[in-house]
Amino acid sequence: MANYSTNEFKAGLKVMLDGDPCSIVENELVKPGKGQAFNRVKLRNLMTGRVGERTFKSGDSLEGADVMDLEMEYLYTDGDMWHFMKTDGSFEQYAVEKKALGDTEKWLKEQVPYTLTLWNDKAISVTPPNFIELEVVETDPGLKGDTAQGGSKPATLSSGAVVRVPLFINQGEVLKIDTRSGEYVSRA
Amino acid sequence: MTLNWQPTATVGTLRERARLIATVRAFFAARDIWEVETPVLGQGGSTDVHLVSLATLARTDKGQRKLWLQTSPEFHMKRLLAADSGPIFQLAKSFRDGEVGARHNIEFTMLEWYRPGFTLAQLIEETTALVAHVLPQPPGPVVHYRYRELFHRHLEVDPFTTSLDTLRTLAAQRGNMSAHALAEEGRDTCLDLLMGMVIEPTLGQQELSVVVDYPASQAALARRHQDADGEWVASRFELYLNGIELANGYDELTDAEEQRQRFDADNAERRRLGLPEVDVDVHLLAALEQGLPASSGVALGLDRLIQLALGKARLEEVLAFSTANC
Numbered sequence: 001m002a003n004y005s006t007n008e009f010k011a012g013l014k015v016m017l018d019g020d021p022c023s024i025v026e027n028e029l030v031k032p033g034k035g036q037a038f039n040r041v042k043l044r045n046l047m048t049g050r051v052g053e054r055t056f057k058s059g060d061s062l063e064g065a066d067v068m069d070l071e072m073e074y075l076y077t078d079g080d081m082w083h084f085m086k087t088d089g090s091f092e093q094y095a096v097e098k099k100a101l102g103d104t105e106k107w108l109k110e111q112v113p114y115t116l117t118l119w120n121d122k123a124i125s126v127t128p129p130n131f132i133e134l135e136v137v138e139t140d141p142g143l144k145g146d147t148a149q150g151g152s153k154p155a156t157l158s159s160g161a162v163v164r165v166p167l168f169i170n171q172g173e174v175l176k177i178d179t180r181s182g183e184y185v186s187r188a
Numbered sequence: 189m190t191l192n193w194q195p196t197a198t199v200g201t202l203r204e205r206a207r208l209i210a211t212v213r214a215f216f217a218a219r220d221i222w223e224v225e226t227p228v229l230g231q232g233g234s235t236d237v238h239l240v241s242l243a244t245l246a247r248t249d250k251g252q253r254k255l256w257l258q259t260s261p262e263f264h265m266k267r268l269l270a271a272d273s274g275p276i277f278q279l280a281k282s283f284r285d286g287e288v289g290a291r292h293n294i295e296f297t298m299l300e301w302y303r304p305g306f307t308l309a310q311l312i313e314e315t316t317a318l319v320a321h322v323l324p325q326p327p328g329p330v331v332h333y334r335y336r337e338l339f340h341r342h343l344e345v346d347p348f349t350t351s352l353d354t355l356r357t358l359a360a361q362r363g364n365m366s367a368h369a370l371a372e373e374g375r376d377t378c379l380d381l382l383m384g385m386v387i388e389p390t391l392g393q394q395e396l397s398v399v400v401d402y403p404a405s406q407a408a409l410a411r412r413h414q415d416a417d418g419e420w421v422a423s424r425f426e427l428y429l430n431g432i433e434l435a436n437g438y439d440e441l442t443d444a445e446e447q448r449q450r451f452d453a454d455n456a457e458r459r460r461l462g463l464p465e466v467d468v469d470v471h472l473l474a475a476l477e478q479g480l481p482a483s484s485g486v487a488l489g490l491d492r493l494i495q496l497a498l499g500k501a502r503l504e505e506v507l508a509f510s511t512a513n514c
C-alpha cells in the first residue's frame with residue numbers, strides 16, 4: 001500500500017496504526033509559536049470501533065490500509081459464522097466472525113443488503129442499512145383504538161432486537177426501525 | 189455539482205473586518221507609526237527549518253530568477269529600518285505552505301511593526317494595548333510568565349535541565365505521540381510538543397498571557413541574553429489569548445555576522461533533514477552590516493485577532509476566500 005503524509009490525512013482515509021486498520025476522523029494542525037508543527041489526529045480503530053487521538057510530526061507518514069466497503073446480502077448462520085454474499089452477481093460469499101459482526105447481530109435479516117468492511121479481504125465489521133423492516137414476534141396485545149400518542153411497550157422483533165413501540169402495535173406486524181438509534185419509525 | 193463560488197466569510201463579517209482594520213490603522217496613526225508596503229516576493233526567503241516557503245519563477249531583467257513568497261515582511265522591513273525609516277507598521281500578505289486548519293491558512297495577513305529604541309518590555313506593553321484596542325471587550329489582565337515557570341507549573345519538569353530521556357517520555361505520554369516517533373528527536377521537538385499540546389491551551393483564559401525567556405535554541409531572529417537563573421534565553425515574547433498564539437516579538441538581532449551564522453546553521457539543518465535549502469537574504473545581511481538601529485519588533489496574526497474579536501470558531505470565517513476556496 002501507498003504511504004500517506006499528514007497533509008493527506010483527510011476524514012475517511014484508511015491507514016495502519018499499531019498494526020490495526022484505522023479510519024481518519026479529524027486532523028488538526030498544532031503549531032507552537034516558532035517551532036515544530038504537529039498534527040493532532042483523531043482515528044477510529046476499525047477493529048474495535050473505538051476513537052482515539054494520536055499526534056504526529058507534520059510531514060510524517062502512515063502506511064495506507066487495504067480496507068474497502070462492499071455491499072452484501074445476509075444469507076444464514078451456521079452458529080459459528082455468519083454468511084454473506086456479494087450483490088454484484090458474482091455469488092461470492094464471505095464468512096463473518098461474531099466479533100466482527102458485533103451489535104449488527106440483532107439487526108440481521110435474510111436478503112437484506114449490509115455493508116461489510118473488508119481488511120486484506122477479511123470482514124472486520126458489518127454495518128446494517130439505516131432503516132430495516134422487521135416483524136414483531138412478541139409483544140403485549142395492542143390496545144384497540146389507541147392509534148394516537150400515549151406510552152410505549154417493548155416488542156421483540158424477528159431478528160432478536162427488542163425495541164420500544166407504541167401501545168397499538170400487535171404481534172405479526174412489520175415495523176420500520178432506525179438501526180442507528182434502535183428506535184421505532186412507523187408501521188412498514 | 190455546482191462550484192461553491194461564494195465567500196468563505198459572510199459579507200457582514202467582512203464589513204466587520206474592514207471596520208476592525210480601520211481601528212488598527214487608527215491605533216498606529218495616533219502613535220505616529222507610519223504604514224509601509226514591502227514586496228510579497230523576495231530574492232531571499234526564510235531559512236527557518238519549521239517554515240515551508242513557497243517560491244515562484246519570474247522573468248526579470250537579469251533573466252529567470254527564483255523568487256520567494258515572504259513568510260513575513262520582516263526582512264524587507266528591517267532594510268527600511270536600516271535606511272532610517274523610524275517606527276513602521278505593515279499589514280502584509282504572508283505565505284506558509286502546508287499550514288491549513290482552524291487557525292491557519294496558507295496565505296494570511298500579518299500585522300508587523302518595528303520600534304527603534306524600544307525595549308522588549310515597552311513593545312509588550314504596546315502590543316497588549318493594540319489587542320485591547322481592537323477587541324470589543326477588554327481581554328482581562330496582562331499576566332507575564334517565564335517559559336521555564338510554565339513547564340514547572342504544568343509538567344513539573346525544567347525545560348533547561350531535565351534530561352532528554354525524561355522529556356521524550358513525558359512528551360510521548362502527554363502529547364499522545366508514540367515513544368518510537370520521538371526516539372530520535374531533540375529537546376526542542378519535545379518542548380514544542382508539550383508547549384503546543386499541554387501548555388498553550390491553558391494560556392490566555394480570561395487574561396492576556398505573555399510568555400518570555402524562551403530557550404536560546406528557539407531565538408529565531410531575536411537576541412539572546414542570560415536570565416536571572418544564568419540560563420541563556422531568547423529575547424523574545426509570545427502573546428496568547430483564548431489558548432491561541434497571537435503575536436511573536438523580538439528584541440531584534442542586529443549583528444550581521446551572527447545573523448549570517450544562524451541562516452547558515454538553518455540551511456545545514458535543512459540539508460541534514462533532507463529539506464530544500466532556502467536562498468539567504470543577502471540584502472538583509474548587507475543592511476545589517478551597514479547598521480540596524482537597536483529595535484524591537486512584533487508580528488501579529490491579524491486574521492486570528494479578528495477571529496477572536498468576532499468570536500468565530502475557524503479562521504476561514506473571517507477570510508473572504510480561504511485557501512480551500514480561493
